[in-house]
Amino acid sequence: MNRLLAGSADVVRTFPSLYAPVARELEEVERILAEAIRSANPAVAELVEHVAHFRGKRLRPALLLLTGRACGRLVPAHAVLAAVLELVHTATLVHDDVLDGAAVRRHVPTINAGWGNHNSILFGDYLFTHAFHLATTLGDIRACRIIGETTNRVCEGELRQGLESGNLALSEAEYLDIIDAKTAELIACCCHLGALFSGAEPEVVARLTRYGRWLGIAFQIADDLLDLVGDEEATGKSLGTDVEQQKMTLPLIHLMATAPAPVAARVRQILSGPGCPKREALRPYLTEHGSIDYAYRRAEDLAARARAELTCLPPSPCRTVLELAADGVVHRQN
Amino acid sequence: MNRLLAGSADVVRTFPSLYAPVARELEEVERILAEAIRSANPAVAELVEHVAHFRGKRLRPALLLLTGRACGRLVPAHAVLAAVLELVHTATLVHDDVLDGAAVRRHVPTINAGWGNHNSILFGDYLFTHAFHLATTLGDIRACRIIGETTNRVCEGELRQGLESGNLALSEAEYLDIIDAKTAELIACCCHLGALFSGAEPEVVARLTRYGRWLGIAFQIADDLLDLVGDEEATGKSLGTDVEQQKMTLPLIHLMATAPAPVAARVRQILSGPGCPKREALRPYLTEHGSIDYAYRRAEDLAARARAELTCLPPSPCRTVLELAADGVVHRQN
Numbered sequence: 001m002n003r004l005l006a007g008s009a010d011v012v013r014t015f016p017s018l019y020a021p022v023a024r025e026l027e028e029v030e031r032i033l034a035e036a037i038r039s040a041n042p043a044v045a046e047l048v049e050h051v052a053h054f055r056g057k058r059l060r061p062a063l064l065l066l067t068g069r070a071c072g073r074l075v076p077a078h079a080v081l082a083a084v085l086e087l088v089h090t091a092t093l094v095h096d097d098v099l100d101g102a103a104v105r106r107h108v109p110t111i112n113a114g115w116g117n118h119n120s121i122l123f124g125d126y127l128f129t130h131a132f133h134l135a136t137t138l139g140d141i142r143a144c145r146i147i148g149e150t151t152n153r154v155c156e157g158e159l160r161q162g163l164e165s166g167n168l169a170l171s172e173a174e175y176l177d178i179i180d181a182k183t184a185e186l187i188a189c190c191c192h193l194g195a196l197f198s199g200a201e202p203e204v205v206a207r208l209t210r211y212g213r214w215l216g217i218a219f220q221i222a223d224d225l226l227d228l229v230g231d232e233e234a235t236g237k238s239l240g241t242d243v244e245q246q247k248m249t250l251p252l253i254h255l256m257a258t259a260p261a262p263v264a265a266r267v268r269q270i271l272s273g274p275g276c277p278k279r280e281a282l283r284p285y286l287t288e289h290g291s292i293d294y295a296y297r298r299a300e301d302l303a304a305r306a307r308a309e310l311t312c313l314p315p316s317p318c319r320t321v322l323e324l325a326a327d328g329v330v331h332r333q334n
Numbered sequence: 335m336n337r338l339l340a341g342s343a344d345v346v347r348t349f350p351s352l353y354a355p356v357a358r359e360l361e362e363v364e365r366i367l368a369e370a371i372r373s374a375n376p377a378v379a380e381l382v383e384h385v386a387h388f389r390g391k392r393l394r395p396a397l398l399l400l401t402g403r404a405c406g407r408l409v410p411a412h413a414v415l416a417a418v419l420e421l422v423h424t425a426t427l428v429h430d431d432v433l434d435g436a437a438v439r440r441h442v443p444t445i446n447a448g449w450g451n452h453n454s455i456l457f458g459d460y461l462f463t464h465a466f467h468l469a470t471t472l473g474d475i476r477a478c479r480i481i482g483e484t485t486n487r488v489c490e491g492e493l494r495q496g497l498e499s500g501n502l503a504l505s506e507a508e509y510l511d512i513i514d515a516k517t518a519e520l521i522a523c524c525c526h527l528g529a530l531f532s533g534a535e536p537e538v539v540a541r542l543t544r545y546g547r548w549l550g551i552a553f554q555i556a557d558d559l560l561d562l563v564g565d566e567e568a569t570g571k572s573l574g575t576d577v578e579q580q581k582m583t584l585p586l587i588h589l590m591a592t593a594p595a596p597v598a599a600r601v602r603q604i605l606s607g608p609g610c611p612k613r614e615a616l617r618p619y620l621t622e623h624g625s626i627d628y629a630y631r632r633a634e635d636l637a638a639r640a641r642a643e644l645t646c647l648p649p650s651p652c653r654t655v656l657e658l659a660a661d662g663v664v665h666r667q668n
Contacts, residue, residue, distance in 0.1 A: 039490060041490065041494055043494065043497040043498070044490060044493055044494060044497070047493070047497075091459075092459075095455050095456070095459060098451075098452075098455060115497075117432075117451070118432075118496050118499075119493065119496045119497060121429050121432060121455055121458075122429070122489065122492045122493040122496050123493060124455075124459075125425075125426075125429060125458070125459075125462065125489045125492070125493075126486075126489040126490060126493055128459065128462055128463070128489075129462070129482065129485035129486050129488070129489045130486055130489075132466045132478075132482050132485070133479070133482030133483060133485070133486050134482075135478075135482075136475060136478045136479040136482045137479070139475050140475070141470060141473050141474070141475045141478065144466075144469075144470045144475070144478050145467070145470040145471070148463065148466050148467030148468075148469075148470045149467060151463035151466065151467070152460075152463050152464055152467050154463070155456065155459045155460040155462075155463045155464075156373060156375065156378060156460060158456045158459070159378055159381070159453065159456040159457060159459075159460055160375055160377065160378060162452050162453045162456050163377040163378070163381075163449075163453060164377070165452075
């Protein structure tokens, strides 16, 4: 059985209605993906097989296909592009796991836990180059250029986040700028390519790209909230890694900016001190000062902005699903 | 002063005549490279600035340009492609330094020594994606596809090497296959693109690609020899890392295959034991059993094979330099 086609329970639980209108095309994406990263070498093939176990939400492929169909007609290129962007996303996850020293992702051991950091880095590179190569098989330089620009921004965002880790004075504007680059850019690219390859008008392509961007920022705020207040069982991954690495996210930035000086000092002490788990120590302060609520409200505002961009589209099941997705990314448990 | 244009002393010492016929075009490559990886973010810009300090030999750009000129006329695309392949090479070096835990490259601290492993991984990714993006700016899907195929093979080779580390029974054929993928493939790609973009006949393109492949394998054998018997002062990098990681290279493979059983057992013991430095402990065995000489002879044979491919070209200063390069890669001190 193809493992890349298996285990979509998480996906269905999180976004029950997101996948239905493009279910057949998503299966095609899985086939393209599995074919693109296949290796004739047994040791490499074993790694490829393993990564299939922690397949993600397939949120990016779904958004690309839904956007494409909401804007017009799906063409074969849509599924290839969806596979390319999912591969880029998977490559960043593999490298993220090295960074975080994470031991578990999607209920299975991470690549670095099983194969060591060295091989995780090389496998992430393998996924990156296979993504780019797959993009070139379309024979469309426009797609390659858009993907190249996006991945440049994603990597610069990841790098900025890494370099800012430990900077407890990170501002909300800087935080939003970083998550725009490291997360929203790739999601915006999905919507951009989905609309573009359906032959949508430039104005519609621009609005769908903005939809993806607002959605992506909301998604990352929600993701960062899960790392602080989520449930490890439900998410299927190690949580609290952001605070362990002194990576400032929206609730903490809000808390530091609004809490009285003694509270801010205590929070700073928890963040920089050696004690573990920091997540549990921080939670009462975050709740009491409304920082969790604040971050949820910001995410909801962005989701509303995303929905507003969709008014340029005629009513359709896919447009409805895209509207629901904007809520789904904020109010999810995993 | 642009650091990417500075400090070419190493280069000149190693391959004195390699760069002269394309010196002006190599300066253009440096300009393109610096421009391609520039960042508006100060923290990222600092990392970019640092990587310029350990600029490599620029062997790949030089080979691409020399091949191009030896086959016909250089066009502006040649310099862009040369920058792309040098960026890919630099990305693998940055990730290699993480793998090796190396502290020094080209006489300056490695990225991971200065910024930590996390940021090194992200910076390597940044270089990878900027390489691909730069390739797309040519608007030629053919170049993007060739580069995508090559980088796929390079990463699979690196990954295979990583997965085989600790396998003291690696055969010579497996070793050659791995270095063909991880090193020779990229050098062959330089010669391929150089010839192709000069409008050379398919048969000439194929022969120049083979030239690059033989040269690349010879280059890597010589590189592995330097790691075993080279001088840290001359190479400007930490040596002995292959044996410390139980990465089998040609002299050791020869030794294990030809030495009497008690010697092979002792060598295995040194390789798997905790003692350091292994390199010094292994050297007498390698010398006594002719394993160093054997590896040099193999590299020389490959260099001769590379030279033979060049007979399809009319005599020219660039052809002469390419012939000399085949010897240069084997008999170098750094």
